[in-house]
Amino acid sequence: MTAIYVDVTQPLQWGPLPPVGIPRVENAIVRQAMRQDQVPVTLFLVERSGRGRLLSSSERRYLSDMLENRLPIIEGDGEASYWRRLARVLNVIRSGGHMSGREFDRAVAAYVARSERNGTRFELTKALVRAARLTSWGARGRAPVSADPLSDPDVYCFLSKLSMHRIAANRSDAIAASVTAILHDIIPVDQPDYFEASHVDKFRRDLDWMFLNCRKVVGVSEWTACRARAYIDAAEIDNQATICVNPLGSFLREGIAEQGDEPLDGLVDKPFAVYCSTIEARKNHIMLLRVWQKLMPILGGRLPMLVLCGRWGWKVGEVRQFLAAHPEIGQKVVFLTGISDAQLAWLYGNARFGVFPSHVEGWGLGAAECLDFGLPVLISDAEALAEATQRLMPVTPADDFDGWCAAVERASTDDAWLALLRATIAARYRPTSEMAFATRLLSLMQASSGAPVANGAQSTPTGQRGGAAASGGAEIHLRAG
Template sequence: MTAERSDASVVTEDGEVITPPTLAIDATGLMLWPPGKGLAGIPRVESFLINAALADPDPRVDVVAFRSGEGRFRPLAPYEQEHVATGEISPRRVKRWPGRSMALSQAFEAVRQRPWDKREADRHLAKTVTNGRTGVACGATRLLIRAYRLYRRARIRLGPSQDARRRTAEAERSLVLISHHILTQEDRSAVSGAAGKLAFLCHDIIPALRPDLLGSGTGERRFGSYLEQLVRSGAPAFCASDAVGATLADHMRRAGIDPPVVYRFPMPSILHETASRMGKTSRIEAGEPFVIYCSTIEVRKNHILLARIWQQALEEGVKLPRLVCAGRWGWMIEPLRAYLKAHPGLHQSVTFTGLVSDEELIRYYRSASFGVFPSHIEGWGYGASECLDFGVPVIVSTTPSLIEATGGLMPAIDSNDQAGWYAAIRRMAEDPAWRSSLAERIAQQHRPTPASASWAAIKAGLQASVAGNVAAAAPLQTTRLR
């Protein structure tokens, strides 16, 4: 006989408490993102995951960050939750002040669990003990907590402890879906077996496939070896597109590595969901017609192709709508800057907005005549699928993920075919009947994906992976969740 407890643990007849495996979402990457800054691309997806986990009432779901000093993942402290939270946090995670004595005891326990936290953690714990009050009492408490932390660190350095054995047991019960940052940071211990069982969100494998389109930083150089180490360890992959899942499997076969289990999840329509809450999804009229391209400005995104097309139109006396490029400036864009400098007339017809807020981006999508997305290679192509979410026709490149992201509904042209892009852009601008037919196709065949559906698929994949690890019965095979 066994009995279930309210915290989802199970108590056996002999009194042993068995805790179910924890499904954890890694917030390490987002913790490094400045608060209040607009999110796009990978950070936007990871923010969705973290906040879905924070809102999930399931006690087996947690949000963690990697602590390199300890070589492990650990739950977020309350102040860290506040840093990454954009919505409601599940009531089970909300803590009330238990009184000074109990709060101090809990602070010491937090130090034992996370002895390598920095002074910011000590300040937070001291405020917790004094119920948010500052002053002499808070300062004295902080010094006391700091002294205890140094004592715990000294004990750890002297040799293995019961705490270390407990952390190992905790790691064996957990499965952490790591952030993209873990795949590009310098601390290899994050992807070592000592950090526990891992799964990874495979946005793309562009650093391994096309290093010529990325910077030459340490993170990009390490990406391939970290990825291979993860797959060798048996970590499952979560992919938003079938194209990325197939490319990942093929890449591993070429490297002589068995492909990972791949869980397919639908990419959430995060921005459209935000617009729905604001009541701002319907079309609005723009002051002048314009074309939208939302992406980071980097060599891979191929903005220079569009600059050449708009320059060609100027030279031929063709009137194209204004091109609005929404997104922050990234890397390897020196040729684009040089081209813009050499053709100053483009400033009259091409606008680079820089990073914009969600509200501004929603306004752009609601009023754009059509969109463009000529990227050379993609894992998904959020700006393209967001166009469809708002009913905006978009021309995309022939990279498989972009065709998949737009459901095969939109015109696709090779990213190096300037003549083909020029013709398609002119037709989209000059043929309202064609543009309307594409908009009608979107209305009939495309539906935005609720964030809840994406989270449900990812959570189901994590649960299936944990069940497979525990049972160790079925051989690894590619699995797709829809």
């Protein structure tokens, strides 16, 4: 029987925070790996040194409780005081959050201090949170000693993005296991101007390591797979990796199915449009701000509020300057950070329409989330967004200001058009469940290089330039061997 190992480093490091982007995807993979019982799956993590080890019994229990929503998570709390938010964080740490990593420290410090990850208040809070976490971690005892699954040539391992980063930076021993990894995008090397130079260098190192050492590279979209092949050809990387495609789902709606949604008081009974994404130059928030500024005097009360959900990222100077120069736009634009999944679900369920003007994407999780909730979304001409929305939604070039003004004006005023888009979603959109995505990933791990995989989809070797990658995402059953 095939031995399958699934890396849980990312979920453990992220901890009991509302998952977004890549953490949401990897949480789904691990959750489904723990739930399935057809093929034994062993969980492991990768230390900072790049060495793999098995989980302790307490880590397994904590991971299961966290992913199955049996533990408190750090979200919401509205206008609670600094001390109330800090008390919530300390309670989460005592409940097992001490097993999380440094990203947890940074994220919860920003949550407690209500800051953008800078300033004295943030740094002091981060130090306090880290001290509390490390104190609890020290009381837990030393990590278990185990064999390194990555050194075993007879096993198949799924490796997280975070672990690849650790291995590429620090590991000296060769990888013997058959490794599969997900490729979300190659945007930092395709369009480096959107990122800090240090991030681009590290991303390129990790990407090269992936193609040189992984047996399977699973792209989340046809576009990502296409860009990966182009990068390999241009860089002349000597690799044996097989590139497949496992189209991503969004997973938010099914994740909150039991708990329901949670209204945001300031938006109840108000028309609004929603954009859920990290605030950074690549995501093109500046286009939306300019559109809303132009339409405010034209549409007046018919123009919905613009709700921008996400934490602040890099290269946001243009957005900040625009907001400072046009304070009146605050009448129609709301920035939300740190909201819960239940609150995000409410936004999708109650918005008039969604917007996603990003310049480039590897998939476009927020656009897919809109359709999962039956919400029409105006998208840019980034190819991956068309895939994520199954080519059902209106497209406007990312830099077409007049086009975006026209699209937003129509979505704001034309009820019949929006009703038609909603009907199109209901009739033609086919969501991908997290079980279907994770199960297919585990099946792809076991498939022989270049051999057909379930449901007639094909794995495409990187040497086949321009060939079509696998695109099926239907649910399948795991088979051993």
